[in-house]
Amino acid sequence: MVFKNRTARSRFTAGSGSGDEASYIRLFEEARPRLLGIAYRILGSRAEAEDAVQDTFLRWQAANIESIESPGAWLTTACTRRAIDMLRASYRSRVDYVGTWLPEPVQTFIDSGTVAQMELSSSLSTAFLLMLERLTPRERAAYLLHEIFEMSYADVAASLDMNEPACRKLVSRAKSRIGDNQVRYQPSAERQEELLAAFEDAIRTGQPGSLTTMLASDVRLTADGGGKVATVTEILEGDMVLAFLTERLSEWWVAYDRSFTDLNGSRGLVLREGERIVATVSFAYDAADRIKDIFIMRNPDKLDGLGEIRIH
Template structure:
């Protein structure tokens, strides 16, 4: 391997976590994100790097544009999806600086990724680049191939469309553990009193089976309906499962195993008061496959 080839390979690998993190937030799918990053690597390998003044910006631009193309192609698939579509859950670690790690983790939550689904592909990319990855408008505009004024309007419109900010709320680790214990107890006993005390009145429960695993086809809204489902249905289905605590999409959740195989992944969202506002259940085996692998590093 030539020194030049080694250098360009090393530079790309130093940006892989950033590119994968960006691609996952745009696409909501780790599998698709890794495809986008691999496509970016191929393009990088074939590029005339002597003409590239800012390799990091070039890589971000190439990856973002590939993600926008993939997201446009995926939109119809998600419209035709059987039941409720949820992002692919992931186990990951982020930067070890506490403040930045918290900020990055909160932007990985299921609730936040679902809000991003409201945005058009270019809107979503612009919003993430500026609001999450803290890139200046001029740089975002260059990535998207548009005027800076138009880019500012795009991000402003995205903020309005996303609307709620509590999708990125993070509660203490102790609160997360208390919630998880209350949920597990409700499943084991069918008694939901402790769990109910931690819930918001307008809680929602969404489950994704992808037409490949039995689950709810439509979301449930409201505390009474969610508690009724947990006590009356979910408790019976999950009582015999093995529970394994896991960090899923930036907060504490659980993997549920049946005969040693991951059968479901459970994650949560919280409102501004720290109450449970969202329950997200993944049952689609295609989206559970990667959860048995080691954590990945994302930025």
């Protein structure tokens, strides 16, 4: 990534050589995917997460690096606190949001052969990010740092500038507010491909086909147009979902090019009109490997920067 502000001069250490400065920049770049992952999960926005990471870099440039015992912990703390401040401001701005708000989609690379990576990727899902909306900014940060990034309570408390007992209570309260509703469950990659193919076939032909048996009885469809483009503003449920897919979307999306890709940790669909991305589709699943939620992003502001990124 090209840094947004090249005018800020580094003052890492007095008398530092270019080699020292390069090593500090390398430390930051090694931490970038983790910082971006933390910020994105806190904010639900790739653009805002990148801003949080950029602000962290500028603070890193201005810091007295020789006095920092643990660069990784320092960067995590700085980025987390910045993301929390941005989330509070973001909540205030959503009061005037038109229609249903969904997290900004990200295109991710998934190493399906690594269990730890699959676990981490599942916490990028739209369903999981929506579940985190139940939490306060500090609850959200504490829960993510401890439960997803496996930081100790002592380290989380230090990052949030609080004592450890209070941090434990914060995480416990977050867990109780979230509950155990299996939103991070993902079928095998092969099953995801099968479900996605059935969805695409129903859109292409206007016939439900095998998708009928692949949808949960209480399936929901949520779309985010941000008031910028036409889309459904209410959440559709049950039989209304299949009817909408085959009778409406099949007609509206007939001219779009469609391709499969990894979105928010699982297989999804990208629709294009020429070179322009006009929509993404991602899913949440139940324990029977059926689609229980369909998330459609149509807001052009949230699709503008869609591309593959390194995010942990």
